[in-house]
Amino acid sequence: MGVGRRQDDSTIRQVIADVLGVESVSMSDNPFDLGLTSIQAIRICARIRHDLSLDPAPECLLGSATVAGFVATVRGRG
Amino acid sequence: MNGTGTVHGAVARQARLRPQATAVVCGADRVSYAELDRRADAYAAELISSGVRPGGMVPVLLPRSVDLVVALLAVLKCGAAYAVPDLRWPHVRVQDVIDQLDPPLVITRPPMWDPGRVDHIRPAPDDEDAAATVFFTSGTTGRAKGVISPHRATMRLFAQPSVRLPIGRTMPQVAPGCWDAFSLELWGMLATGGTSVIVETDFLLPQHLRALTVDTIFLTSALFEVAVDEDIDCFAGIATVLTGGERMSQDHARRFLRRFPTSTLINCYGPVETCVFVTAHRVRPEDCAAAGGVPVGLPMPHTEVHVLTRTGMAAVGAIGEIGVSGHGLALGYLNAPALTRERFVTVEVDGLPRRVYRTGDLGQVTDQGVLHFRGRLDRQVKIAGHRVEPAELEAVSMSVPGVRTSRVMPVLAEGGGRNGLALYYTADPGAPAPAALRRYLASRLPSYLVPHTVRRIDAFPFSATGKIDTEALLEL
Incomplete structure (x- = not known):
C-alpha cells in the first residue's frame, strides 16, 4: 500500500511536470508558480483520472498552495 | 422594430x-x-x-x-x-x-x-x-x-x-x-x-459530457483541444460541437472529424461587443490541411463583416481590421462614452453610413465572403480562453504605492502554447516585494489575470526605437 501510494505520488508529479512543460515538480512547489492555468489543471486532472483511476477536480488543483496539498486531497477522494 | x-x-x-x-x-x-x-x-x-x-x-x-x-x-x-x-x-x-x-x-x-x-x-x-x-x-x-x-x-x-x-x-x-x-x-x-x-461545476469536463444527454455543446478552443487529447470518445452522441475564442488547431479538428465523421464541428468567431458570434464555419476535412488555417466563416443572420483600412474598406483578400455591423452590436461600454465612441464608429458602407464596431482583430475575407482571423492589432491576448488586456494588470499594479512602472507580457510555453503572464516592475525603496505584490493582485483580480511570474527590476531595457524591449525583458 505504502509503495503504491509513493508510486501514485510520483505519477501525479510527473503528470503535472509533463503538462506544465517543466522538468520536475517537487511536493513543496506552488502549482501557480509553475505557470498553471485552468486549462492545464483540467488536462492534469483528466490524465490522473485516466492513469490512476482517481477523480480530482480541477478547482482543487487550482486552489492548492502546494503540490503536496493537491496530492493529499486527491488521495482523500480516491 | x-x-x-x-x-x-x-x-x-x-x-x-x-x-x-x-x-x-x-x-x-x-x-x-x-x-x-x-x-x-x-x-x-x-x-x-x-x-x-x-x-x-x-x-x-x-x-x-x-x-x-x-x-x-x-x-x-x-x-x-x-x-x-x-x-x-x-x-x-x-x-x-x-x-x-x-x-x-x-x-x-x-x-x-x-x-x-x-x-x-x-x-x-x-x-x-x-x-x-x-x-x-x-x-x-x-x-x-x-x-x-x-x-x-x-x-x-x-x-x-x-x-x-x-x-x-x-x-x-x-x-x-x-x-x-x-x-x-x-x-x-x-x-x-x-x-x-x-x-453546476466551473468547467465542462469530458466525464461531464459522458454523463449528460445533450446534442449541442459550446467549448472554448482550449477546452476542445483538452477533450480531444485526453478523452475523444466523450463527444459520442453529440451532434454539434461549437468552438471558438482562439485560433482552431488543425490537428485537433482533423482528429475529431476522423473519429466522428458525421458530427458537425463549427469554428466560430466573435468578440463580446458583438454578442456571441459574428461568423461561423462548418469545418471540413480539407480545412484541416489548408495553408491558411481553418476559416471562421460566414456572417450570422443580421450581421455584416467589413475589413477596414485606415481610410476605408480593404480590397478583397487584403488583411485589415475586422469591423462588424448589424443587430449584434452592443449599445456601448458602461459609463465609458469616450471608449464607446472610439470603438463604435460610423463607416460608409456602399454609400450609406453604418454603425461599425472596430474589433481590434485582424482578418481577411475571400472572394466567397469567408472570413479568416489573422491576429490582433493591439496587445490583447487569451489566457486559458479568457480575454486579457495586459494594460489592466499594469494599471492595477501601478496603483500600488511605490510601484513606478510595470509591464506585462504573455509567457510562451515550449511548443508555442501560451502559459500565463509575467509582470516586471520598477519601484521605489519600500515598495512591495514581488511575492507581496502578487498577493495584492490576487486579492483584486480574477485568477486568470494574476501573473504567474512577478519580477522587480532596476530599469527597463529599451530598444533602439525607444520602446520597452520585451524580448530583452524576458531574458533578464
Whole structure:
C-alpha cells in the first residue's frame, strides 16, 4: 500500500511536470508558480483520472498552495 | 422594430406553445416552460414593487441554478437589464462591478414573492432595442469593462433557425453569466423551445459530457483541444460541437472529424461587443490541411463583416481590421462614452453610413465572403480562453504605492502554447516585494489575470526605437 501510494505520488508529479512543460515538480512547489492555468489543471486532472483511476477536480488543483496539498486531497477522494 | 423580439418575449411564447416541455434541468431540479414563466412573472411583480424599472441594471449574485434563470427572466420582464458578476472573483471586483451598474437593488437570495401580488404585474413594453444584459471583460483601465448588450443582439441568433448556427434541442449551460457564451447556452435553448442543462461545476469536463444527454455543446478552443487529447470518445452522441475564442488547431479538428465523421464541428468567431458570434464555419476535412488555417466563416443572420483600412474598406483578400455591423452590436461600454465612441464608429458602407464596431482583430475575407482571423492589432491576448488586456494588470499594479512602472507580457510555453503572464516592475525603496505584490493582485483580480511570474527590476531595457524591449525583458 505504502509503495503504491509513493508510486501514485510520483505519477501525479510527473503528470503535472509533463503538462506544465517543466522538468520536475517537487511536493513543496506552488502549482501557480509553475505557470498553471485552468486549462492545464483540467488536462492534469483528466490524465490522473485516466492513469490512476482517481477523480480530482480541477478547482482543487487550482486552489492548492502546494503540490503536496493537491496530492493529499486527491488521495482523500480516491 | 427589427423583428427579432425580446428574450423574455421568446421564452413566454415557448411557454404558450409547449407549456409542459422541460425548460431547465439542474441536478434533480427540472422545471417546465409554464412553471418557469409563472415563477418569473411572480418574481417580476416583486421586483417592480421593490423599485426595478425599465432601463435599470440589476446585478444577480446567484450560482448557476434554476433560481438564477427565474431571477434573470424576471429582471428582463421588468424592462431592466441583468448582470451576473462571477462569484469566484475577489470581493472588491464584484463590489466594483456593482458600483459601476448603480443598481436599484442587488439580487443575492433565491427568488421569493408575495402570492397576492402576482396579478398586478404591468409588463414592460416589448423593446428589443433595450439593454438585456451587461457582460464584463478585461479592460485597460484596471477595472472590469461592462459591455451593454440589447435583446436584439442575442435574439438575432435565434429568431429564425440558422444553417450557420445549427443548435439542437438540449445544451449544457456552463459558461459564467458575465460571458456572452452564457447567452448562447441559456437563451439559445429557452428562446427556441429546447432544454438548458445547467452544469453546476466551473468547467465542462469530458466525464461531464459522458454523463449528460445533450446534442449541442459550446467549448472554448482550449477546452476542445483538452477533450480531444485526453478523452475523444466523450463527444459520442453529440451532434454539434461549437468552438471558438482562439485560433482552431488543425490537428485537433482533423482528429475529431476522423473519429466522428458525421458530427458537425463549427469554428466560430466573435468578440463580446458583438454578442456571441459574428461568423461561423462548418469545418471540413480539407480545412484541416489548408495553408491558411481553418476559416471562421460566414456572417450570422443580421450581421455584416467589413475589413477596414485606415481610410476605408480593404480590397478583397487584403488583411485589415475586422469591423462588424448589424443587430449584434452592443449599445456601448458602461459609463465609458469616450471608449464607446472610439470603438463604435460610423463607416460608409456602399454609400450609406453604418454603425461599425472596430474589433481590434485582424482578418481577411475571400472572394466567397469567408472570413479568416489573422491576429490582433493591439496587445490583447487569451489566457486559458479568457480575454486579457495586459494594460489592466499594469494599471492595477501601478496603483500600488511605490510601484513606478510595470509591464506585462504573455509567457510562451515550449511548443508555442501560451502559459500565463509575467509582470516586471520598477519601484521605489519600500515598495512591495514581488511575492507581496502578487498577493495584492490576487486579492483584486480574477485568477486568470494574476501573473504567474512577478519580477522587480532596476530599469527597463529599451530598444533602439525607444520602446520597452520585451524580448530583452524576458531574458533578464
